[in-house]
Amino acid sequence: MSIAKKAVVWGLFAAGGTLSAFLFPALIGLFLLVAIGAVPPGLEFDRIYAFASHWVGKSVLFLVISLSLWHAAHRLRVVFHDFGVRKDKAVANAVYLVAAVGTVLTAFYLYRI
Amino acid sequence: MSRRPYIRPVSNTTWYMQNSRYRRYILREVTCLLVGFYCFLTIWALAVLAAGSPDRWAEFLRSQQNPVMVGVHAVALIYFLIYMTFDWFKLAPKAMPVQLGEKKASDRSIVVAHYVVWALLTAFVAWLVGVIP
Structure with missing residues (x-):
């Protein structure tokens, strides 16, 4: 990989890692609240729909999800190598494809909200 | 060889x-x-x-x-807190050293800043969804 390409890959990886490190504990906490049946008022349909239909909400959701997906895909690629899988090209294609599909789905659903 | x-x-x-x-x-x-x-x-x-x-x-x-x-x-x-969030904060000063004029910001101050921002962001999300008033 060229050095210029590496900087972009690393930059997106670090951005996604930072966003997920900062925000995913809160996100997991929200899913936990929902799971125990204590749905926060902000997750009632009207409020969450209003948040996701505002351009700020859309942008935040899209950036956090797409960059986190990219981060996870890149990290998982290395984890596969660490676990002894030596077919990097196939692994890279697979994990980046999944991240790309997730990104497209996120954009599609946000567009429809 | x-x-x-x-x-x-x-x-x-x-x-x-x-x-x-x-x-x-x-x-x-x-x-x-x-x-x-x-x-x-x-x-x-x-x-x-x-x-x-x-x-x-x-x-x-x-x-x-x-x-x-x-x-x-x-x-x-x-x-996630133990192995992602807190580890990420711990590694932050090594990954992103901050230059302040002639000197570098101390590792400790960078890590503390991360914890502060994290607490504020989490509180903001909690406020946004109405968990805290």
Whole structure:
């Protein structure tokens, strides 16, 4: 990989890692609240729909999800190598494809909200 | 080069079990699976939301209410905090040293700044969803 390409890959990886490190504990906490049946008022349909239909909400959701997906895909690629899988090209294609599909789905659903 | 170079017998698949630093590394790296899992869980929620029906949203929330998911989320939250969030903060000064004029910001101040921002962001999200008034 060229050095210029590496900087972009690393930059997106670090951005996604930072966003997920900062925000995913809160996100997991929200899913936990929902799971125990204590749905926060902000997750009632009207409020969450209003948040996701505002351009700020859309942008935040899209950036956090797409960059986190990219981060996870890149990290998982290395984890596969660490676990002894030596077919990097196939692994890279697979994990980046999944991240790309997730990104497209996120954009599609946000567009429809 | 010698004819028969010494090749250390290291397993491709279990090498990280030999040393606590490697174990810690692998425990940290596999948090990417949690990131992916919660990304797709959120995308699923967005898909339901995009249908635009309050009933389907309520049904989705109900479908998430079960003891298995409580266990999954509770374990995931603790694991994620220890091996992703706090490790990420710990490594931040090494990955992103901050230059202040002639000097560098101390590692400690960078780590503390991360914890402060994290606490503020988490409080902001909690406020946004109405968990705290």
